[in-house]
Amino acid sequence: MKRIFSTIILVVLFYLTPLVGKPDLMLHPLILSLMAACALVWLSQPEIKKEDVTVRKDTDKYSVLIILILAAPSVIVPVMDWAYYRGTPDTWDMMMSVGLITLLAGLAFRIWAIITLGRNFTSSVQIVDHHQLITSGPYSIVRHPSYLGAYLAFAGSAGLLHSWLGLIVSCVLMGLAYMIRIRAEEEVMVGQFGREYVEYMGRVKRMVPGLW
Numbered sequence: 001m002k003r004i005f006s007t008i009i010l011v012v013l014f015y016l017t018p019l020v021g022k023p024d025l026m027l028h029p030l031i032l033s034l035m036a037a038c039a040l041v042w043l044s045q046p047e048i049k050k051e052d053v054t055v056r057k058d059t060d061k062y063s064v065l066i067i068l069i070l071a072a073p074s075v076i077v078p079v080m081d082w083a084y085y086r087g088t089p090d091t092w093d094m095m096m097s098v099g100l101i102t103l104l105a106g107l108a109f110r111i112w113a114i115i116t117l118g119r120n121f122t123s124s125v126q127i128v129d130h131h132q133l134i135t136s137g138p139y140s141i142v143r144h145p146s147y148l149g150a151y152l153a154f155a156g157s158a159g160l161l162h163s164w165l166g167l168i169v170s171c172v173l174m175g176l177a178y179m180i181r182i183r184a185e186e187e188v189m190v191g192q193f194g195r196e197y198v199e200y201m202g203r204v205k206r207m208v209p210g211l212w
Contacts (some may be wrong), residue, residue: 007042011035014075022083031079034157037107038075041153044111045121061184063177070173071154078158078166086162099159102152110149113138121146133193135200141209143200144185147178148207182206 015035019026114121116137138145154174158166189197206212 003043007039010042011038014038014072015079018076018079019083025083030082030160034079034160037103037153037157040107041110041150044114059184059188061180063181063184066180067174067177070177074154074166074170074173075157077169078161078163081163081165082161093162095159095162099156099161101156103156103160106149106152106154106156108149109138109152110146113145113149117146133189133196133200135204140204143204143206144178144182147181151175151178151207178207 015031015038016026019031025031116139117134120132120134142148151171151174154170155167158170186197186201190201193200
């Protein structure tokens, strides 16, 4: 129940509050679709708790907090740009199509990663009991598929709203957020798994296959 309540709060803050000046758009199909996608992402991962920021700060490096903070403008800017400045094109165009495909692909890839990692998947950077190094499924494609999936979902959302400004903002801010998270996470993973993880790093790129 607590997770459902926090999901509702998040959706209201990210999608409905920016539209107080355009209440007629709050039930627009695009907004409803993005709210559903946001809820799916939030509910598919472990609940973020206070100790994720406080107790685990030495391993997490406040990355969970940074992701939450930078996610806000990454969502709100595209929504406001769409609602107050650009509006929806008269016809469905290529940018919206690519945005929708990217959003769906990102959601699917993230959920695949979460399912594959199972109990090892956590909201903050930490090592759980009997932690295992998973290198199969999406983890054979990139080392951080859940972050890649979320990143694509942010970018796809901005594209679906036909917001170039939102696309730039979300790509830059979430790129920064995930770079910070990856640095903290890989420091912990190398400390836990040593040479095994170093060799894995040599075989598989972080988030862009063959590049980075």
